[in-house]
Amino acid sequence: MSTRTLLRDAANRAATYLEGIDSRGVAPTPDAISALARFERDLPEHPLDPSAILRELDETGSPGTSTSAGGRYFGFVIGATLPAALAANMLATAWDQNAGLVVISPTTAKLETIALRWLLDALHLPATSAAGFVTGATMANFTCLAAARHALLERAGWNVEEQGLFGAPTLTVVVGDEVHVTLLKALAMLGLGRARVTRVPADAQGRMRADLLPPLDNRTILCLQAGNVNTGDCDPMAELISRARAAGAWVHVDGAFGLWAAAAPKRAALVAGVENADSWALDAHKWLNVPYDSGVAICRDRDALRGATAVSAAYLVQGAEREPCEYTPELSRRARGVDVWAAMSSLGRSGIAELIERNCLQASRFAEGLRAAGYEILSDVVLNQVLVSFGDDETTRRVIAALQADGTCWCGGTVWHGRTAMRISVSSWATTDQDVELSLAAMLRVASWVLATH
Numbered sequence: 001m002s003t004r005t006l007l008r009d010a011a012n013r014a015a016t017y018l019e020g021i022d023s024r025g026v027a028p029t030p031d032a033i034s035a036l037a038r039f040e041r042d043l044p045e046h047p048l049d050p051s052a053i054l055r056e057l058d059e060t061g062s063p064g065t066s067t068s069a070g071g072r073y074f075g076f077v078i079g080a081t082l083p084a085a086l087a088a089n090m091l092a093t094a095w096d097q098n099a100g101l102v103v104i105s106p107t108t109a110k111l112e113t114i115a116l117r118w119l120l121d122a123l124h125l126p127a128t129s130a131a132g133f134v135t136g137a138t139m140a141n142f143t144c145l146a147a148a149r150h151a152l153l154e155r156a157g158w159n160v161e162e163q164g165l166f167g168a169p170t171l172t173v174v175v176g177d178e179v180h181v182t183l184l185k186a187l188a189m190l191g192l193g194r195a196r197v198t199r200v201p202a203d204a205q206g207r208m209r210a211d212l213l214p215p216l217d218n219r220t221i222l223c224l225q226a227g228n229v230n231t232g233d234c235d236p237m238a239e240l241i242s243r244a245r246a247a248g249a250w251v252h253v254d255g256a257f258g259l260w261a262a263a264a265p266k267r268a269a270l271v272a273g274v275e276n277a278d279s280w281a282l283d284a285h286k287w288l289n290v291p292y293d294s295g296v297a298i299c300r301d302r303d304a305l306r307g308a309t310a311v312s313a314a315y316l317v318q319g320a321e322r323e324p325c326e327y328t329p330e331l332s333r334r335a336r337g338v339d340v341w342a343a344m345s346s347l348g349r350s351g352i353a354e355l356i357e358r359n360c361l362q363a364s365r366f367a368e369g370l371r372a373a374g375y376e377i378l379s380d381v382v383l384n385q386v387l388v389s390f391g392d393d394e395t396t397r398r399v400i401a402a403l404q405a406d407g408t409c410w411c412g413g414t415v416w417h418g419r420t421a422m423r424i425s426v427s428s429w430a431t432t433d434q435d436v437e438l439s440l441a442a443m444l445r446v447a448s449w450v451l452a453t454h
């Protein structure tokens with residue numbers, strides 16, 4: 001079989017998969033999951049035919065997926081993939097460029113520079129900021145915090161990249177009580193320690209209490225959050241950042257999905273002042289709806305980011321242009337910026353704002369419909385996240401399990417301020433208002449059934 005025929009087959013199967021999403025359950029069936037056992041065989045002794053490999057991947061693999069590429073997946077914070085981003089990703093995969101160096105891949109280096117400029121523009125962040133395209137917000141947090149560590153220790157006369165942390169001046173890290181676990185993981189990997197952070201209490205919405213901020217100094221990294229994974233709410237940026245800056249502290253914002261509020265005029269007030277921070281971690285695979293994996297580490301101070309991540313070796317040719325590998329932990333990597341460029345091209349400024357706003361209105365519609373049926377919404381819905389309780393914890397757990405088995409849509413559970421809740425996250429371009437009504441009807445039907453039968 002020719003490569004052309006094989007790629008056509010792959011593209012056809014991908015399109016058939018996407019077209020079929022609405023007519024199957026959102027979660028894979030138990031049978032589909034059991035069938036994955038068919039993959040379990042030993043390494044083939046001899047080459048297999050590529051078209052047979054693709055057929056098996058599709059026939060056995062496709063049914064075992066969650067349809068998070070469709071419009072009714074509301075678990076975690078999961079975006080789908082915009083058609084333009086998917087298609088660009090497929091072509092860029094065929095290019096097989098190593099996006100780490102300009103000399104290997106002029107096209108991807110150019111597109112990443114442009115995608116970065118557009119991101120800063122859309123999010124109203126300082127236009128001179130530097131950034132690296134990384135796997136997601138976990139690595140974006142890691143990269144930004146490495147830059148913070150570099151800058152604060154450099155000011156104290158210590159070169160952390162050369163000398164390491166043993167014997168270094170002490171840094172203090174301040175986080176909110178609702179800090180995301182991946183930010184703590186980044187601190188752990190950087191030798192800053194998850195247990196030696198100072199935690200600031202949060203309010204009822206999970207926002208850092210500005211009135212309880214400890215004294216800060218120029219050896220402090222203050223970590224703020226835009227987009228609490230449960231409530232969607234954001235720390236009070238303007239006040240916290242101005243106090244931190246006055247003290248000479250470094251402000252890092254974990255804005256995995258919430259930072260996108262800055263791109264939607266009706267939601268931007270939630271993160272007002274965020275542009276005054278020093279670094280920002282952003283996901284593209286969540287709300288920008290590009291394929292996994294894709295995040296961006298953005299840093300106001302170019303030298304701090306390069307100081308933490310740049311390498312030099314005689315064979316790595318340096319030119320006049322931005323070298324992508326000088327801004328990321330990786331050297332060789334895929335061209336994530338191409339997907340970001342394609343997604344932003346296909347949406348435009350107005351499309352990005354519309355996507356964010358539409359998902360937020362859809363979240364509000366879920367809250368309104370559930371509340372009208374007598375169920376309790378556990379926090380104010382200010383962005384794209386909804387927390388609902390169907391009664392006691394056991395009842396809520398039963399409703400979540402029954403909803404997942406029903407297959408119309410998929411939501412996960414969480415514990416919010418001691419209570420079990422179902423969490424609805426609306427983060428997909430593919431979610432139509434009709435998807436919301438269908439899913440809401442399924443939630444109400446399943447909840448009534450659970451309440452009637454237990």
Ligand SMILES: *Cc1c(COP(=O)(O)O)cnc(C)c1O
Pocket residue numbers: 077135136137138139180182183225226227228229254255256257283295
């Ligand atoms: C999702 C999320 C992360 C982790 O992002 P990944 O892309 O999964 O690495 C970090 N912080 C917040 C607030 C998130 O919502």
